[in-house]
Amino acid sequence: xxxxxxxxxxxxxxxxxxxxxxxxxxxATSEYIYWYRQVPHQGPQFIIQGYKDYVVxxxxxxxxxxxxxxxxxxxxxxxLRDAAVYYCIVTGDSGYNKLTxxxxxxxxxxx
Amino acid sequence: xxxVTQSPRNKVAVTGGKVTLSCNQTNNHxxxxxxxxxxxxxxxxxHYSYGAGSxxxxxIPDGYKASRPSQENFSLILELATPSQTSVYFCAxxxxxxxxxxxxxxxxxRLSVL
Numbered sequence: 001x002x003x004x005x006x007x008x009x010x011x012x013x014x015x016x017x018x019x020x021x022x023x024x025x026x027x028a029t030s031e032y033i034y035w036y037r038q039v040p041h042q043g044p045q046f047i048i049q050g051y052k053d054y055v056v057x058x059x060x061x062x063x064x065x066x067x068x069x070x071x072x073x074x075x076x077x078x079x080l081r082d083a084a085v086y087y088c089i090v091t092g093d094s095g096y097n098k099l100t101x102x103x104x105x106x107x108x109x110x111x
Numbered sequence: 112x113x114x115v116t117q118s119p120r121n122k123v124a125v126t127g128g129k130v131t132l133s134c135n136q137t138n139n140h141x142x143x144x145x146x147x148x149x150x151x152x153x154x155x156x157x158h159y160s161y162g163a164g165s166x167x168x169x170x171i172p173d174g175y176k177a178s179r180p181s182q183e184n185f186s187l188i189l190e191l192a193t194p195s196q197t198s199v200y201f202c203a204x205x206x207x208x209x210x211x212x213x214x215x216x217x218x219x220x221r222l223s224v225l
Contacts, residue, residue, distance in 0.1 A: 043216025101153035
């Protein structure tokens with residue numbers, strides 16, 4: 001399994017766009033990149049998944065570098081509700097693959 | 112919306128006692144997982160299951176057993192609880208055929224072993 005490296009914390013103001021980076025230098029060709037987030041007192045929740053290039057959904061967008069060693073989760077117009085721990089996970093795209101959560105990135109949002 | 116329910120939500124146990132944490136999912140998912148979360152760590156996988164009757168060891172299985180009597184239910188058992196097992200435990204379910212590999216988590220069980 002590829003190891004991921006994320007910044008331990010980030011700060012933003014409401015209304016800003018936030019970009020959370022994740023380095024996965026040993027990612028295998030069979031592996032995908034997943035992002036989850038966890039708000040206090042709840043379990044993690046899936047945000048987005050990608051393999052290469054650019055992926056977007058109603059919650060966030062994900063940019064993956066051409067060599068796939070770096071990905072960036074972009075959250076447009078953050079609000080206080082986006083304050084959470086964001087986890088970047090790299091694993092295969094099968095339900096038989098385990099998800100290993102690191103320490104994630106703590107996003108603090110101020111009014 | 113996928114639903115995973117954990118019980119109890121909070122539990123205080125004594126050292127050496129037996130503790131059973133329960134998890135029920137109504138998603139008809141094949142896979143279920145137990146994680147624990149401690150300050151300074153991410154979620155760590157304890158046990159998981161690919162279906163009724165199956166259990167597999169995760170990354171930190173020592174001191175824990177798991178039981179999957181049915182598709183819907185997955186239990187985590189601490190036969191002899193120790194203070195080091197004080198933690199927040201999360202159960203999750205996932206569809207084995209889901210290419211997005213999405214897991215759905217319960218709200219967690221906060222366990223204190225005194």
